Amino acid sequence: MMRWLQLGFQDGMSLFMMELIEFHDYIMLVLTGILVLVGCAFISLGSTKHSGREVLDSQVVEGVWTIVPGVILIFLALPSLHLLYLSDEMFSPSLTVKAIGHQWYWSYEYSDLTAFMFDSYMVGEENLVSGDYRLLEVDNRLVLPYGVESRILVTGADVIHAWTVPSMGVKVDAVPGRLNQLGLVLFGPGVFYGQCSEICGANHSFMPIVLESVNWEDFIVWVRG
Structure with a gap:
């Protein structure tokens, strides 16, 4: 069931x-x-026994x-x-984040915050703790505030990737030399998982996406920390 x-x-x-x-x-x-x-x-x-063999058109x-x-x-x-x-449609995004696909990990740049960027790698099975999801956990999560509009700029550094989070209803190709954008308005706190959904090479299935939604105050604390 x-x-x-x-x-x-x-x-x-x-x-x-x-x-x-x-x-x-x-x-x-x-x-x-x-x-x-x-x-x-x-x-x-x-089931009917009646037929109209004489009817040629109607x-x-x-x-x-x-x-x-x-x-x-x-x-x-x-x-x-x-x-x-x-x-x-993009109205007035309060935050802009650039997601860059690499073979085989993601990099995130917070364009509105000076020199704030990090790489996001999948956590290996030997480093998982209780409650973690195999092949979906990462060492650094993408953190966004809920209740405000965020803009995600997606591109690729080497080959074509795809930034996909099913709970958000988004799937955007990360094409080298091109910027694709999407807008997100998160409803509430939570942790949401996705994966690269473009066949980008041997380790295609090992570059997950983890998006953590927090309130604005916790987001500011996370940025400062």
């Missing part, structure tokens, strides 16, 4: 992820309605099965475009 419960989305902890989950539920509702309608039509056609039927799918696509496209623009 627990295996089936793990097939869904992780709990959304950002505005964009919450919107993404709602859009997914909306699409599934539409698809369920379509499947029920088509299934009922198949059952009806298979303008009404052709009009209905052309217009109805078009209307359904419009109702799917509008919220999809809303999410697309929401993912690119």
Whole structure:
């Protein structure tokens, strides 16, 4: 039972992820309605003894099965475009962080803080403590304050990587020589895990991402410490 419960989305902890989950539920509702309608039509056609062999065409039927799918696509496209623009919208970020993908670790630079940067390596199995996650723990976590908008600039230093945190609903390619950006508004405190999701070499699966969300006061203490 627990295996089936793990097939869904992780709990959304950002505005964009919450919107993404709602859009997914909306699409599934539409698809369920379509499947029920088509299934009922198949059952009806298979169980009836009446057939219209003399009917060669029906303008009404052709009009209905052309217009109805078009209307359904419009109702799917509008919220999809809303999410697309929401993912690119940047209002007034309070903090900017640059994430740089290397083979095979991440570096983080806090652009608003002078000379504040660090590398984030995966913790080996021999150094794990009770409660740590194998292949997901790092020695230095990315720390962000919740309740404010943060901007993440993502790039690569050697090959293409991908900065991905499922709980945030973000997956951004880290391309050498190019900056991609995303905005995050975290809902509350917590620790969230991700991994590079671009095949970047032999140790691709050993460059995890750990994002820790804290309040603004604790963030200032962490920066000063």
